[in-house]
Amino acid sequence: MAPVWLVLFQLCAASSVSAGLNADGAALLAFSDRLRAPPATWNASDASPCGWSGVGCDPLGRVSTLDLSSLSLSGQLGPELARLPHLSTLSLSNNSLSGELPASLFQLSRLSAVYLDNNNFSGEIPAAVGGAARLSTLSLFGNSLSGELPAALFRLPRLAVVYLNNNNFSGEIPASLGSLRNLSQLYLGVNALSGEIPPQLGDCSALTELHLQMNQLEGRLPPDLGRLRNLKSLRLFDNKLSGEVPPQIWTIPTLEFLIIYNNAFSGELPPAAAALRSLRNISLFNNRFSGPLPPALFNQTLLAAVDFTNNSFAGEIPPSVCSAGPLEQLNLGFNSLTGTVPAAVGRCRSLRRLILQRNLLTGPLPEFALGSSLDYLDLNRNRLTGPVPTSLAYCSNISSIDLSGNQLRGPIPATLGELRGLKRLNLARNNLTGEIPGEISSCRLLDSLDLSFNSLRGPVPPAMAALTSLSRLSLQDNRLTGEIPEFLSTFSGLFQLQLGGNELQGRVPSSLGRLQNLQTLNLSFNQLSGPLPASLWRFPSLTFVGNPGLCVDCPDGDSQPVCQTSALTHCRRPGGRRRLPSAAIAVAASLSVVILLLVLLVLALVLKMKKKTRSHRQADDPEPDISEASSLSSLLREVMAATENLHDKYVVGRGSHGTVYMAKTRAGQTFAVKKLAFAKQKGSSSSMKREIELAGKIRHRNLVKLVDFAVTEQVGLILYDFMENGSLHDVLHRIKPPRPLIWDLRLRIAVGTAHALAYLHHDCDPCIVHRDIKPMNILLDADMEPHISDFGIAGILDQCSGGAETTGLVGTFGYIPPEAGFSTRRTRESDVYSYGVVLLELITRKRTTEPFFPEDCDLVRWAIAELDGTLEIERIADPDLVREVAGRAEEEEVRSVLIVALRCVDKDPSRRPSMRDVAGILESMKSGSVKGEHS
CATH class of the missing domain: 3.30.200.20 (Phosphorylase Kinase; domain 1)
Known part of the structure; x- marks a missing residue:
């Protein structure tokens, strides 16, 4: 036991320290006890806390400010801060404080500013906040606060700045805020607020910034907001607002930022928009605005960014665009704009991003000015003609160019090689000719190069070996010749390589197998020959079809997919005979029987003659009763x-x-x-x-x-x-609620239909062209096995009809190939096209025409436009199908069938595969699926 004198000494010492630190300091020490890692300078032996870090005092030595922001503090707030009666400013921002806000904090009569943003506070704002009569600034953004906004908060007469964004507040915005005549900044974005915007907001005459974005607000925008004549920033994006923007909004002279995208606003932009003299940024994308673009809007001298993407604007782009102000961004994509791209756009040196994709623009591209600041150019899916301008070389800062899906012609300019910062170049689906310029190899940062679906000729330039940064290279569907370059195997980051649909010859380099990152490979429909390197057997057989000289040299009994498929032949072994796939043997065995049965059909078709209409019978004669x-x-x-x-x-x-x-x-x-x-x-x-x-x-x-x-x-x-299950059309589109269609069933329907068409086209002599392939003519039995109906019936009716030679289109709209506009003759390639449309219907579960398709657009054009040169099935596929196959092996099967579909609907009939090839490709996938299920 300690001596009495020692105990008395300790008590006296403690009493001395306690008496030395004033009450404010004691309150702060008690507050710090709740924190982990409190400020190191806070010393209990000091007489006053006025010298402590983060503590500010008034002339009488009383704590008036406390700023401990960005100190990595954690812990919770207690009632201790309420013992600082002269505290006016509290800042604890950017820490890791948690728990609920203490109600006692808002009982401080002198409290004017509270900064508790970017912490982990939860719970509701205490109703006691209404007692902070002098509160002018409340910053609570970036927490996990919830509940409804307290109406008492918006009755505080001095309230000027309110930051409650990025929380979980719900309910409606209180109408009581209309009494806040000093309110200048109101941030309520990124919450779960609902209901309508209260018109009382129009009474907050001092308001300069109103941010209500990313909530669930609905209804119309109140015209009362037009009375906010000091408003500079209005952000309402990502809500459910609708109707027209009140004309009063377009006349606010101080408005600098109008950001209202991702809503359902409609109507036209009025000429009164010219009154927005201070406008710097206007973003209306993903709404339903329509009508012309008001030229006066583009005459604003401060306008820097315009984004009207995905609306229904029509008419021409005003020639005055970019002629008055420092325009940096012009995004007008996904509208119905017509006319040409104004020449002023090319001369606009301030312009950095020009995005006009998916409109109806025609004519040539503008010439670009020396010293252009352009770094992003996207004009894809328009109707632009003429050459790719050589003046693009003046855009020395450009990193991305997309001119795909137009009607550009002529050669690819060699001057593009001067764009040393270019990372993405897409000139696909145009009418470009000539050879790929070797100068493009100077674009050493190029990550994606797409020149597919043109008429380019010649070899792949050896100089392209310098493009080692490429991750995507697509040169498919051109007229390229020569061999597949060995240097492609040095592109270690290559993710996608598309060389299909050319005239490439020679062997497939085995070195391509070293590309460990390669996920998509297409070498189909070339003139490649020799054994397929085993290092590439990991890719589906679809990758290599359409190369008659290409074969696989598989050991007997090899179970790898390329060895089991009927889509690829097996190499002839020395001293042996070429192994035939079992399917080929079966066809050969039955061919003689089929030919024998169809001899009469040949004779009948040859001897068929046109007959004249009986002169003594009239078209309106009553139809006899066939039952008799x-x-x-x-x-x-x-x-x-x-x-x-x-x-x-x-x-x-x-x-x-x-x-x-x-x-x-x-x-x-x-x-x-x-x-x-x-x-x-x-x-x-x-x-x-x-x-x-x-x-x-x-x-x-x-x-x-x-x-x-x-x-x-x-x-x-x-x-x-x-057929018990009706037609494929019924199953896909008519039956309500829709019948679930798993991928295995969709693939089985595709395979069976392909085999039937292959039989009609290749095993019947002469071949039978169906002429009207569509889901209505594909019937499903009790086991959902497909059966084509009406084969030959279209031809029979046309040839046996009393009319003259057919002059109109034969078939059903949406399934008729493009060449039918020039000839009424239907060929096997016509059936292949129609079958490709059926495949797209199986994948998308969409009809050939849908209300949301653009005007004059069918399923084929919509799918190609949505894919935009990619094979991302989630862009077009039935959402149920996407969810089913995501992350599974079947996802690659869906992608492979999509490739077959796109090949079948190629606008050039000579590029379409035969139904025999299609049946072989799909059968190999079906066999693989069955094997995978039972393995």
Whole structure:
């Protein structure tokens, strides 16, 4: 036990220290006890805290300010700060403080400024905030505060600055803020506020900055905001606001920033916008604005940034653009603007970003001025013509150029090689000719180069070996010749290499297998030959199809996908014979039987003659009752009785070639009977009969089986097996709610349909061109197995009709290939195009025309535009499909089928694959899926 004198000494010492530090200091020490790592200079032995770091005192030595911002403090606030009665400014910003805000803090009568932003405070703002009568600044942004905004806060008469953004506040904005005549800055953005913007805000006459962005505000913008004549910044982006912007807003003379993108605002921009004399930045993108661009808006002398992307603006870009002020950004993409790109744009030396993509602009590109500041140029998906201007070389700071999807012609300027800072160049889908200039190798920073879908010729320049920074190189669908350069294997960062659809020859370099980052490779449809290097077997067989001389040298029993596919041949081994895929053997075995069965079809098609219309029959003669026809078999008579002579109540579908009825016989069989109407021409019924007889002899598991038929002078009946699941069109688009379609099922439908078409095109002699491939003509049985219907029927009706030679388009809009505009002759390539559209429907689950497609745009054009040269399936695919395959092996299968679809709908018929190639490619993927499921 310690001596009494020692205990007394310690007590006296403690009493001395406590008596030396004043009350404010004691309160601060108590406050610091709640903190981890408190300020080191705070010493209990000091008489006053006025010398401590972060502490400020008034002339009488009383603590008036406390600034401990950005000191990495953690811990919670307690009631100790309420013991500082003269505290006027508190700043604890940029720390890691947590917990709730103490209500006692706002009971300090002299408190005028509170900065607690960028911490981890939670809970609600205490209602006691209404007691801080002198509070003028409240900064609480960047925390996790929640609950509703207290109405008492917005009754504080001196409140001038309120920063409550970046929290979790909900509910409506209190109307009580209309009484704040001193309020100059109101930041409520990035919360979960809802309801409408209160019109009382218009009473805050001192307001200069109103930021309500990234909430859930809805309704119209109140016209009362137009009374804020001192407003400089209005930020309302990312809400659910709608309607027209009140005309009063366009007349606020002090407005500098109008940022209201990502809403549903509509209407036209009024000429009154000329009153925005102080405007520096206007951003309206992702709204529904329409009408012309007011020229007066672009006459503002301070205007630096304009972003009107993704609206419905029409008309021409005002010629005065960039002629008055220091315009730096002009973004007008995704509108319906017409006319030419104003010449003033090219002369605008202040302009850094010019984005006009996906409009209807025509004419040549402007010439660019020496000393241009342009660093980003995007004019893709317009209708621009003429050459790529050599004056682009004057844009020495440019890093990205995208002129894809236009009608530019001529050679690629060698002067582009002077753009040493260029990182991205996209000139795809134009009409460019000549060779790839070797000078482009001077663009050493080039990361992405896309010159695909042009008419470029010659070899890949050896000088391009210097472009070692490339991660994406796309030269597909040109007329390039020569061999695949070995230097490509030195591009260690290469992620995508597209060389398909050219005339490249020689062997595939095995060194490409060293590219460990390579994810997408396309060498298809060239003239490559020799064995495929084993180092590239990791890529799907689709990568290499369309090269007849290319083969795989697989050991017997090798299970790798390229060894199992029927899309690639196996190399001939020394002393042995070339191994044939099993599918080829099966076709060869049955070919003679097929030819024998189809000899009659050949004769009938050769001997077919046009017939003249009977002169004694009129077009309006009543149609005879086919049920009385003597040619009806007993089965057809039973079908007629079951359908009450084809009463409308048994109709299950109507198409371009007739009406389909469902019939159930007494024996329990279910059939589909199609009624065909054709013109009255002498001999037409007998000709029709011969055609249907021959078509009925064609057999394939993915063709609808013709069970029976009957033909009169004017009407034909064709009896099919009934398909329980209707048409692919029904499954994709009609059935509500939509039936789930897993990827395996979509692929199975694609494969079966491809095999049926391949049979019609390549195993029938002469070949049969369907002429109307579409989802309505692809029927699904009980197992969802596809069966093509109406094969040959379009041709039969055209040739057996009483009319003259066909002069109109044959087929269905959306599935008709581009070349049909120049010739009515339908070929196998026409069917391939239609099949490609069907593949796109399977992937996107969208119809060939949708209300949201741009005008004169079908599914093919929409998909190509949305993909924008990429293979990012999430841009166009059915969201359910994207969710199903994301991160799985099937995602690559979807991407591969997409490539097949795009190849099938190529505008050049000679570039489309044959249905035999397509069937082989898809069958290999289907086999791989099945194997993967059971492995």
